[in-house]
Amino acid sequence: MSKEYETVIGLEVHCQLKTKTKVWCGCDADYDHKDPNTSTCPVCTGQPGALPKLNDKVLDYAIKAALALNCEINPNSQFDRKNYFYPDSPKNYQITQYFKPYAENGYLNIKTNSGKEARVGIERIQIEEDTAKNIHTDSESLLNFNRASIPLIEIISKPEIKNQEEAYAYLTTLRERLKYTKISDVSMELGSLRCDANVSVRVKGDTELGTRTETKNLNSFKAVVRAIEYETARQIEIIENGGRIVQETRLWDEENGITRPMRSKEESMDYRYFPEPDLPRVHISENRLAAVEKEMPEFSEDKVVRFIAEYKIPEYDAGILSGEIELADYYEKVTKTSGDAKLSSNWVLTEVLRILKEKNISIEEFSVSPENLGKLIVLIKNNTISSKIAKEIFEVLLTEDRDPGEIVKEKGLVQITDNNEIEKIVDTVLGENAQSIEDYKAGKDKAMGFLVGQAMKLSKGKANPKIVTDIILSKISD
Numbered sequence: 001m002s003k004e005y006e007t008v009i010g011l012e013v014h015c016q017l018k019t020k021t022k023v024w025c026g027c028d029a030d031y032d033h034k035d036p037n038t039s040t041c042p043v044c045t046g047q048p049g050a051l052p053k054l055n056d057k058v059l060d061y062a063i064k065a066a067l068a069l070n071c072e073i074n075p076n077s078q079f080d081r082k083n084y085f086y087p088d089s090p091k092n093y094q095i096t097q098y099f100k101p102y103a104e105n106g107y108l109n110i111k112t113n114s115g116k117e118a119r120v121g122i123e124r125i126q127i128e129e130d131t132a133k134n135i136h137t138d139s140e141s142l143l144n145f146n147r148a149s150i151p152l153i154e155i156i157s158k159p160e161i162k163n164q165e166e167a168y169a170y171l172t173t174l175r176e177r178l179k180y181t182k183i184s185d186v187s188m189e190l191g192s193l194r195c196d197a198n199v200s201v202r203v204k205g206d207t208e209l210g211t212r213t214e215t216k217n218l219n220s221f222k223a224v225v226r227a228i229e230y231e232t233a234r235q236i237e238i239i240e241n242g243g244r245i246v247q248e249t250r251l252w253d254e255e256n257g258i259t260r261p262m263r264s265k266e267e268s269m270d271y272r273y274f275p276e277p278d279l280p281r282v283h284i285s286e287n288r289l290a291a292v293e294k295e296m297p298e299f300s301e302d303k304v305v306r307f308i309a310e311y312k313i314p315e316y317d318a319g320i321l322s323g324e325i326e327l328a329d330y331y332e333k334v335t336k337t338s339g340d341a342k343l344s345s346n347w348v349l350t351e352v353l354r355i356l357k358e359k360n361i362s363i364e365e366f367s368v369s370p371e372n373l374g375k376l377i378v379l380i381k382n383n384t385i386s387s388k389i390a391k392e393i394f395e396v397l398l399t400e401d402r403d404p405g406e407i408v409k410e411k412g413l414v415q416i417t418d419n420n421e422i423e424k425i426v427d428t429v430l431g432e433n434a435q436s437i438e439d440y441k442a443g444k445d446k447a448m449g450f451l452v453g454q455a456m457k458l459s460k461g462k463a464n465p466k467i468v469t470d471i472i473l474s475k476i477s478d
Helices: 056-068 164-181 221-240 286-294 300-311 315-321 325-338 341-359 370-381 387-397 404-411 419-432 434-441 446-458 465-476
Strands: 005-016 080-083 093-096 103-111 117-129 133-136 141-144 151-157 193-203 213-218 248-253 258-264
Touching: 005 164, 005 221, 056 103, 056 117, 056 151, 056 164, 056 286, 093 117, 103 164, 117 164, 164 193, 164 221, 164 300, 193 221, 213 221, 213 258, 221 248, 221 258, 300 315, 300 325, 300 341, 315 325, 315 341, 325 341, 325 370, 341 370, 370 387, 370 404, 387 404, 419 434, 419 446, 419 465, 434 446, 434 465, 446 465
Parallel strands: 213 248
Antiparallel strands: 005 151, 005 193, 080 093, 103 117, 117 151, 133 141, 193 213, 248 258
């Protein structure tokens, strides 16, 4: 009988900080929009005699991340040199924090898609620098040093994640909280968020951790999940067959859905860490910490509570609207213009999210301004246009940045609310659909929907549907 195993996972997340300049120098940090190797200087390329100086904004952003992740802030920390020799490291060492990081002992409360709640500890967060960017072709490997010394924070979880579902929940929650602070794009697609997965297995009930492997090259949350699944199964199979897990770094092969060996995993002593001699110790004063705390945002869990209380919308709606800070901001701006929180929620959750999904874009890229959507909702509330006409106007707004009221006037789409005019339309529909009248009288409620639909079609969507329904009922009721 085979043994029952459990997985133990720790995630190392690197997050690029969205500062204007690099961590040690004044070079432009917008490296992807520069010609290769043009945003560099003697400091970020590690020239002899060039001295680094910590970017103040990096420290403030790092503190924001630590507060968002419930970490203890160390008033005194230091930078260290991590020595290794790769082509993408111009100095042949990385400036990081090993002996004394600026933040420790944090946590994230997570909720999986299946509804299970858990708390994952965060061991430490350290400030460090990015390396140059490798560009591989069929015939050569190139290096773009524009990315060298872009500021990073490395967030190291405790080995407390139990499965791939928890890993996914941890990463999505982590991304959401960091994005709320606006310190980073937190995009795996853009490379501003990168994740390595440390995976080990052990017999259920054992207290000692098994030998772990570290999997790199994970460029999506889906890849993290698949890599954990594969690595768990691979390790269990090796142990079941009497083999031994080798501590090593592995690469995720997306095409084949497997991990591949990259190199034997170095221990900390292999990096020959020692204190960085060119940078002073970092001191975070109480005044600085208090100033950063004042800039902290209202996070999603707090927005949900406020949205329910202030806007009287369901918890489900509030949860979706608060999932992304940009979507939450968009919704509140729509509501401010429309004066109707529930109708605004309905439009954002249906029409707006539908377009975002169809076009695979973010709310920041969405073409309809919140003000224009709010004005469109006002036209519905005032019975100026019907919901059907509103959807037609919405389609126009997707390509034209115009006042919805002007479009309504230009196209002659003002809603018909005159009872006499609507009664003429209803009489025509009833005269052409005697069978539907009989069906309704026989208890077939769908027949009413058909009759209302025919009247709306005849009025080209301009008749007030409530008035249409009332008049039809008054004419066919016994």
